[in-house]
Amino acid sequence: MIVRLTYLSFLPNNLVQAKQIYHDEVVPTVRKQKGNIDCRLLEPMDNNDEYISLTTWETKADADAYHSSGIYRDLVNKVKKDFAKDPVLKVYVSESILEHA
Template identity: 80%
Template sequence: MIVRLTYLSFLPQNLAQAKRIYSEQVVPVVRKQKGNLDCRLLEPIEKNDDYISMTTWESKADADAYHSSGTYRDLVEKVRKDFAKDPVLKVYTTESILEHA
């Protein structure tokens, strides 16, 4: 499984709007993508920390197809005006030594 984490910092005055757009427009589109297992926005407990958009995928191929299709870029553009700084994407695998035991 692949986990994509996009770290987001929103302008305080645009936070409510950004969260609404994410919930109403981003989540439904991502969840329809081939291989998507989950899509959610993680809200920081410490208000100075970034929000994190977390998507999980069945395979690296599915995650890569989503990214290269342009859908990811289009969804980021929906909330770009709400950013305090550019988002940062990091990708991880959930593979562990326990899966090989």
């Protein structure tokens, strides 16, 4: 499984709007992509921390296809005006515990 984490800092005055776009447009679009397991926005408990867009994918090929299709960039652009700074994408692999048993 592949986990993509995009770290987001929103302008305080644009936060409500950005969260609404994420839930109404980003989540449904990502969940329709081949191999997507989950898509959610993690909200920080400390207001000084960043939000995290978390998506999980069945395979690296699925995650790469999503990223290279341009859909990721289009979705980021929907909330780009709401960013306090550029988002940072980090990608991780999650190994199943059963693979090591």
